[in-house]
Amino acid sequence: MSLPLKIHFTPLFLLIGFCIGIFLITFFFFEKLAFPDSEYNFLGETDQIKLEKESPLTQKFTASENNLSQVKILIEKLRLLPGEEILLSLADHSCQTVLVKKSITFLTPEPHTYYRFNFPSIPDSQGKEYCLRITYLSPYDRKSKERPVLEASSEEQFLGKSFFNEGKGKLYQDRTLKMHPAYSNDSFLGNLQELTDRISQYKAPLFKGAGLAILFSIFLLGTLLLALWIILSKER
Amino acid sequence: MPSLRKFPVHIIVLLLLFIAQGVLFAILFPAYQGPDEQIHYGTIQYQAEPKEKDWPLQEPTQIQLFGDVRTYKLSEETIQSAYLLQFDDLRWQKENTEYFSQTSTGIHEQAIAQNEWKRYIDTTSHNASGTKSFYYEVGGWIEKTLSSTSFFTRFLSQRLLSVFLGALVVLFTYLVAKKAGLSLFESILIATLVAFQPMFVFLSSVVNIDVALILSFTIFTYATIWLLKDGPKIPPLCILFFATVLGLYSKGPGIVLAVTAVLLIVFFVVQYWRKKDEKFFWKLFIGVTAFIILASLITPKSYIASITHLTTNSKFSSPAESLVAYGKETLDKSAFMRTHTSYWGYFGWLDTKISNTVLTFIWDIQAIALLGLILFLITKTPPEYLPKKRFVVFFIIIILLLQLAIRFFDWRVFDATRQILIGTPGRYFLPTLVPHILLIITGLGFFTKNKHQFHILLKALTLGMILLLLYAVINVIIPRYYL
Numbered sequence: 116m117s118l119p120l121k122i123h124f125t126p127l128f129l130l131i132g133f134c135i136g137i138f139l140i141t142f143f144f145f146e147k148l149a150f151p152d153s154e155y156n157f158l159g160e161t162d163q164i165k166l167e168k169e170s171p172l173t174q175k176f177t178a179s180e181n182n183l184s185q186v187k188i189l190i191e192k193l194r195l196l197p198g199e200e201i202l203l204s205l206a207d208h209s210c211q212t213v214l215v216k217k218s219i220t221f222l223t224p225e226p227h228t229y230y231r232f233n234f235p236s237i238p239d240s241q242g243k244e245y246c247l248r249i250t251y252l253s254p255y256d257r258k259s260k261e262r263p264v265l266e267a268s269s270e271e272q273f274l275g276k277s278f279f280n281e282g283k284g285k286l287y288q289d290r291t292l293k294m295h296p297a298y299s300n301d302s303f304l305g306n307l308q309e310l311t312d313r314i315s316q317y318k319a320p321l322f323k324g325a326g327l328a329i330l331f332s333i334f335l336l337g338t339l340l341l342a343l344w345i346i347l348s349k350e351r
Numbered sequence: 352m353p354s355l356r357k358f359p360v361h362i363i364v365l366l367l368l369f370i371a372q373g374v375l376f377a378i379l380f381p382a383y384q385g386p387d388e389q390i391h392y393g394t395i396q397y398q399a400e401p402k403e404k405d406w407p408l409q410e411p412t413q414i415q416l417f418g419d420v421r422t423y424k425l426s427e428e429t430i431q432s433a434y435l436l437q438f439d440d441l442r443w444q445k446e447n448t449e450y451f452s453q454t455s456t457g458i459h460e461q462a463i464a465q466n467e468w469k470r471y472i473d474t475t476s477h478n479a480s481g482t483k484s485f486y487y488e489v490g491g492w493i494e495k496t497l498s499s500t501s502f503f504t505r506f507l508s509q510r511l512l513s514v515f516l517g518a519l520v521v522l523f524t525y526l527v528a529k530k531a532g533l534s535l536f537e538s539i540l541i542a543t544l545v546a547f548q549p550m551f552v553f554l555s556s557v558v559n560i561d562v563a564l565i566l567s568f569t570i571f572t573y574a575t576i577w578l579l580k581d582g583p584k585i586p587p588l589c590i591l592f593f594a595t596v597l598g599l600y601s602k603g604p605g606i607v608l609a610v611t612a613v614l615l616i617v618f619f620v621v622q623y624w625r626k627k628d629e630k631f632f633w634k635l636f637i638g639v640t641a642f643i644i645l646a647s648l649i650t651p652k653s654y655i656a657s658i659t660h661l662t663t664n665s666k667f668s669s670p671a672e673s674l675v676a677y678g679k680e681t682l683d684k685s686a687f688m689r690t691h692t693s694y695w696g697y698f699g700w701l702d703t704k705i706s707n708t709v710l711t712f713i714w715d716i717q718a719i720a721l722l723g724l725i726l727f728l729i730t731k732t733p734p735e736y737l738p739k740k741r742f743v744v745f746f747i748i749i750i751l752l753l754q755l756a757i758r759f760f761d762w763r764v765f766d767a768t769r770q771i772l773i774g775t776p777g778r779y780f781l782p783t784l785v786p787h788i789l790l791i792i793t794g795l796g797f798f799t800k801n802k803h804q805f806h807i808l809l810k811a812l813t814l815g816m817i818l819l820l821l822y823a824v825i826n827v828i829i830p831r832y833y834l
Contacts, residue, residue: 129807129814133814133818140818144829144830147826150451151448153450156447156448156450158439224706225706225707227703227827228446229446310834311455312454313833314378315456316449316456316457317457317459317463317503318378318507319501319506320501320504322507330374334368334375337368337371338368341365341817345540345813345814345817346810
């Protein structure tokens, strides 16, 4: 028995489908390509902060490098309904002058752990204080457990960092939301170099730096050639 | 077994590419970020210890704490290197990364590379695994052979052992497909599907014994297909026996191979009895008896006791109550989804997963394949370019037996503790990856009208798997650990 099913794929369609896949992978990679502060980690107890409607949370932080271009922020239960949005804005130290803003909607793809708030890099960011504001807007009265959640360190272990919950009118000193400012380099090659350096750390000497780059190139090129062979080949 | 010169160049290229991607995975995952990798590496170091322990052993001074690797009873080198590599910061902490320096040399890299820490366990009790596995034996030999090299070289070499075993799995996948009657081209595509399954590649690039089990299951599958195709002959029977011993000497679920082997031989005995081939029947009867006696002799009783937990005291009033309670804990949609996720791509310490959208897409493909498979089994004249029904039935049986074995073991532990301590992560089911892939192909292939359409389907699936792996590397693993 065979169900009637007409398929009119051709190598061209396969190639187009594969190229779309590669394009999406590349696109999402560039969305993430920035290098976060890695000098602190989130350990110990965590507090969950359920976002309240039109009740912003404001996090202050100081950039440790130039070219601030992204803020990674942990947002759990990011399942927005049509009409809902989360507004993210980056302002100067006074929290008054908004430098850049972006909104997350129900169309935003589910993030891998961190949502990445990208913006044009700020060249002279080193040492300056910035203000990240997160505002949840919704036309619905969603139950508390359905609303998006931010996470924050529950102990006062992050000296100099603080966040403010406007809904509760409470300042949390020496604590931080689970977020990392991230920086980029002046060029794409500079970014690749830094990525290679990071991956090379704590690795066998043969696969550091150039060795790693060669290995990755072989993998990538070999895989793409294999895919091309699959698309074009016919059984003899 | 085909000779080397009979292998088409494509499969050799595929194996080389698999090795390259395996090495890349081995580099991408920070040390000790494979599941229980600190235990596996610690066990390998334990294996490499001299038989004569001429160093003082002391009572452990600390109680082992879950979140503090320094309280583990492994070699000083394993503990200290794991500690400096921020093992506890990263494990199950998807929001954390290492502390990076601005160069290609890590902050504690010199300290770890030039360490003079003890490479042996100096406590009277230890956390080394009690599992007897050939993986640990070979790993121990590598550790001793490379003892003069740095920690990073030795650790990578252990991971490369997994890459090598993974490459053998890919090779045997090709042989299974060929033996199942698929063409050269189709067999290469099926080997490619396995070679790019992200979770399989992950397990083939970290220090763990699961990859040894996957290899033994794949070799076993090859032998079985050969037997089912050509009948009981000496070469496939020898390979079957070898694969069974290899499985038993890999990890607990290897027992499934022994059970399947016995079932298989019983199947042949019955078949020949029905044909009244008395001479052959007696040969087989002697073979079965010899197999069972040999298997009983080489299988330690402690092994059987450890995988069945028969000697432990139950926390329930009856097995029925225990089973019902276990069913409530594990037989729900979320538990299946967790297994499904960690079968396809839940990397590291199950803290780095591929997206739910991708997982749902894979789930849907498998649901369609299941429908096709049911139709394939009930139809009288399935498409001739698909694997034969008897092969498909075997694939289903071995998958079900592994499911049963894993869940039985999980239940036995639950019965003794009232806790799900082992669980059913998807990687435990990867030993039947090759039968699983072949079932999906068969199920979906049933909906194709001719061989040409079947090839297009195979091509599309293979390209999809390649994209899945690229996505896992570029969009999931690299951002998780480095961005």
